[in-house]
Amino acid sequence: MSTRTLAVVSAGLSAPSSTRLLADRLAQAGVAALAARGVDAAVEVVELREHARDLADNLLTGFPNTALRAAVDTVTGADGLIAVTPIFSASYSGLFKTFFDVLDKEALTGKPVLMGATAGTARHSLALEHGMRPLFAYLRAVVAPTAVFAASEDWAGGEATGAALGDRVRRAGGELADLVARRPRAAAADPFVDPTPFETLLTGR
Amino acid sequence: MQFGVFSVSDITADPTTGRTPREAERIRAIVTIAEKAEEVGLDVFALGEHHNPPFFSSSPTTTLGYIAARTQRLQLSTATTLITTNDPVKIAEDYAMLQHLAGGRVDLMLGRGNTGPVYPWFGQDIRQGIPLAVENYALLHRLWREDVVDWQGRFRTPLQGFTSTPRPLDGVPPFVWHGSIRSPEIAEQAAYYGDGFFHNHIFWPKEHTQRMVALYRQRFEHYGHGSADQAVVGLGGQVFMRRNSQDAVREFRPYFDNAPVYGHGPSLEEFTRETPLTVGSPQQVIDRTLAFRDYVGDYQRQLFLIDHAGLPLKTVLEQLDLLGEEVVPVLRREFAALKPAHVPDAPTHAARVAARGGAQDATVYAPADDVTGRSGQEVQA
Numbered sequence: 407m408s409t410r411t412l413a414v415v416s417a418g419l420s421a422p423s424s425t426r427l428l429a430d431r432l433a434q435a436g437v438a439a440l441a442a443r444g445v446d447a448a449v450e451v452v453e454l455r456e457h458a459r460d461l462a463d464n465l466l467t468g469f470p471n472t473a474l475r476a477a478v479d480t481v482t483g484a485d486g487l488i489a490v491t492p493i494f495s496a497s498y499s500g501l502f503k504t505f506f507d508v509l510d511k512e513a514l515t516g517k518p519v520l521m522g523a524t525a526g527t528a529r530h531s532l533a534l535e536h537g538m539r540p541l542f543a544y545l546r547a548v549v550a551p552t553a554v555f556a557a558s559e560d561w562a563g564g565e566a567t568g569a570a571l572g573d574r575v576r577r578a579g580g581e582l583a584d585l586v587a588r589r590p591r592a593a594a595a596d597p598f599v600d601p602t603p604f605e606t607l608l609t610g611r
Numbered sequence: 612m613q614f615g616v617f618s619v620s621d622i623t624a625d626p627t628t629g630r631t632p633r634e635a636e637r638i639r640a641i642v643t644i645a646e647k648a649e650e651v652g653l654d655v656f657a658l659g660e661h662h663n664p665p666f667f668s669s670s671p672t673t674t675l676g677y678i679a680a681r682t683q684r685l686q687l688s689t690a691t692t693l694i695t696t697n698d699p700v701k702i703a704e705d706y707a708m709l710q711h712l713a714g715g716r717v718d719l720m721l722g723r724g725n726t727g728p729v730y731p732w733f734g735q736d737i738r739q740g741i742p743l744a745v746e747n748y749a750l751l752h753r754l755w756r757e758d759v760v761d762w763q764g765r766f767r768t769p770l771q772g773f774t775s776t777p778r779p780l781d782g783v784p785p786f787v788w789h790g791s792i793r794s795p796e797i798a799e800q801a802a803y804y805g806d807g808f809f810h811n812h813i814f815w816p817k818e819h820t821q822r823m824v825a826l827y828r829q830r831f832e833h834y835g836h837g838s839a840d841q842a843v844v845g846l847g848g849q850v851f852m853r854r855n856s857q858d859a860v861r862e863f864r865p866y867f868d869n870a871p872v873y874g875h876g877p878s879l880e881e882f883t884r885e886t887p888l889t890v891g892s893p894q895q896v897i898d899r900t901l902a903f904r905d906y907v908g909d910y911q912r913q914l915f916l917i918d919h920a921g922l923p924l925k926t927v928l929e930q931l932d933l934l935g936e937e938v939v940p941v942l943r944r945e946f947a948a949l950k951p952a953h954v955p956d957a958p959t960h961a962a963r964v965a966a967r968g969g970a971q972d973a974t975v976y977a978p979a980d981d982v983t984g985r986s987g988q989e990v991q992a
Contacts, residue, residue: 466876469815471885597795598826604803604834607745607796610765 410586412436413484414451417491417502424524426453428556428575429490432522435579436488436586443587450484452477454501461504470508477505482513486586487547489538490522493530497537498523506541514545518585520578521553531555550581612946613957614939615655616648616931617690617847617914620668623921626869631921634667638674640924645678647928649685651935654957657688657720657914662696662729665871672705679713686959687713690811690847690914691722691790694751695743696733698767702747703754703775710780715960718786720809720845721748723797735766741796742766748789752804755784758975778973786958788845788912791823798823802830807843807958810907812887813916814872817906820846820887824907840954845912846903849888852933856891862926863890870920893937900938901945909950911957913942 414433418425433449440447454461460474470478481487491502506514519542523534534553542549552574560571618641624631632640645656656678658671668674675687687709692702702719710717723740724730730737746764753760754775763769779785788807791797792815801808808827810820824844831842851866853859860879867879867890882888889899900913915934918927956962964970976987 463877463881467814467873467882469819469885471877471881472816598822601795601799601826601830604745604799607741607799608749610742610746 409446409448410440410485410591411448411450411483412440412486412488412582412586413481414449414488415454415481415490415502415505416451417454417499417505418524419455419492419499419501421455423492424556424558424561425490425492425522427561428522428524428554429488431575432488432490432520432554432578432582435575436486436520436582437579439576439579439583440587443583445583445587447485447586450480452480452505454505457505458501461501461508464508465504474508478509478513482509484517485589485591486518486520486582487514488520488522488582489542490524491538493523493525493533496530497533498541503541506545509545511545514542514547516589517547518550518582518589519547520550520582522555522578523553524556526558528555528557528559531557548585550578550585552578552581554578612910612943612950613654613686613912614934614942615653615657615686615688615912615914616644616917616934617655617657617659617688618644618668618918619659619690619916620661620666621871621919622665622667623871623919625921625923626865638667640918640927641668641674642678642681643924644918644927644931645685646681647931649682651931653685653931653935653939655686655688655912655914657690659690660693661726662732663726672709675717676709676712679709679716682716684716686716686718688718688788689720691720691724693724693729694721694747695723695737695740696730696735697747699747699751700754700767700770700773700775703751704777706785707755707775707777707779710785710960711777715780715783715964717960718788718807718958720788720790722790723794739766741794744797745800748787748800748804755779758973774975776975778975780960780973781964781970782973783960783963783967783970785960786963788843793819793823795823795826798827799830802827802836802842803834805831805834805836807845807911809845809912810847812847812903813849814886816885817887817903821906824910828908837955838953840908840951843955843958844907844910845914846907846910847887847914847916848900848903849886849916850896850930850934851890851917852893852896852930852938854892854933856895859890859892866920866922874920893933896938897941897945900942904946904949909946909954911955 414429416426416429437447457474464470491498521538554574622637648656660671662669727737760773788809789797789801790809812820828839828842832839851863889896917930979986
């Protein structure tokens with residue numbers, strides 16, 4: 407069995423947070439679905455709350471500090487990404503967006519992404535499609551068709567709503583596993599290892 | 612090894628007094644700083660080029676020409692000359708002129724400039740930054756080495772039978788450093804020509820510097836200019852010193868907290884840890900600077916940024932005293948003791964002329980001048 411990594415980015419602010427809870431369920435579903443396809447997967451979690459000040463610093467200085475760099479490397483080096491945010495004022499939170507703002511433009515190109523979001527009411531659910539999906543389309547990520555939204559009633563509701571959330575999580579995990587298992591292992595091109603020869607630069611490519 | 616200071620020429624309010632210097636005052640201050648640099652025994656003064664407030668230095672050759680007349684020894688350089696938005700023909704002319712007037716005490720550091728709006732003011736586009744740097748320098752390189760140039764490119768009108776005057780002093784063009792924070796293409800460019808590579812080494816983690824210098828050295832060797840450790844490397848650095856390190860931290864903090872580049876973000880302590888900024892005693896600056904060598908190898912030039920973020924002239928001059936009296940003499944001795952013999956010294960005009968087998972007059976005479984109808988060569992003969 408080959409080992410892949412799934413990075414989980416959670417932008418929840420409270421502890422424990424329902425955003426992290428959803429992120430963990432999506433990660434478990436992704437790992438289980440990969441295992442079913444004969445692929446071993448490890449999960450690495452990035453809690454953006456811990457990097458709130460690092461992210462503000464990065465906006466001002468133009469570089470990630472040591473702590474944030476580790477988080478950025480975790481995400482850019484992973485074979486798949488699970489990204490989960492609370493919905494604030496009709497879209498992803500500012501903290502969530504800031505993390506993707508400081509990544510290199512190319513960092514997520516071709517990377518399988520599973521999206522999730524939480525909010526107090528199900529009326530926010532399409533923010534995933536109107537707000538978050540265009541963000542990852544811009545970054546040229548490959549986004550799973552099913553995005554998972556969980557409102558308070560999904561956690562507090564009875565068996566029917568709970569089962570419905572579980573079904574969505576399982577379906578999303580399967581879609582992510584298909585995308586990850588199909589791709590070669592993540593390896594970013596490094597211009598410092600393989601520089602463009604100067605003759606090529608001179609002739610304008 | 613050469614030591615000096617470089618200035619970005621910002622006009623910034625002093626956060627401790629709220630006072631912003633006038634242009635006239637800041638321009639005078641730059642000349643005073645350069646003179647002081649020579650007086651305290653530093654080797655290099657480098658000045659930036661910018662075309663937008665809060666910076667004043669739009670015309671570095673004017674300033675450097677004036678400083679050249681008021682100094683004897685000081686090597687004059689730029690930090691940086693914009694190879695993207697300047698016409699390479701004008702760079703060739705201006706810096707050859709400055710080289711003559713300064714008796715050869717001139718080199719240039721080329722950079723692209725990272726301010727998008729500046730490019731269209733000069734008819735260019737920042738998205739073409741790398742191709743502009745590549746093409747413009749290819750032309751500049753020829754203009755200083757070939758008396759008559761025919762040329763055609765993408766970014767400027769073609770040249771037919773063009774001679775850039777004056778020709779370089781003694782037939783040896785000014786030495787060129789290429790500067791870039793993180794574009795591998797520029798390290799590649801420096802290596803291809805066997806020119807110097809300068810990393811500004813301020814405001815960013817050392818990993819950027821380390822990668823760029825490593826690539827430059829490896830490609831310098833690849834292009835056959837010598838072994839990797841013979842490539843010519845320069846570094847920036849940012850320091851603030853007082854004899855007592857706590858005094859340095861206390862005095863510099865308001866300038867740090869309000870600085871245009873990083874102010875209102877990380878703490879002074881965090882930024883000191885993450886970047887080469889050193890705030891403390893002269894001994895701390897010595898120790899930190901000597902450690903630069905651990906990740907770039909033996910290098911040829913060290914410049915310090917000491918006059919930005921609204922620091923008053925008096926304070927800057929005190930920093931120069933500390934550099935000249937306590938820091939640079941030790942660094943000079945320590946770096947020299949560590950440097951193997953096959954690693955070259957910093958390039959100077961005299962050394963480059965000697966390496967070429969002596970000075971050669973490079974004057975190109977017109978076939979016949981407009982006034983006498985005779986060529987200058989005939990008149991001279």
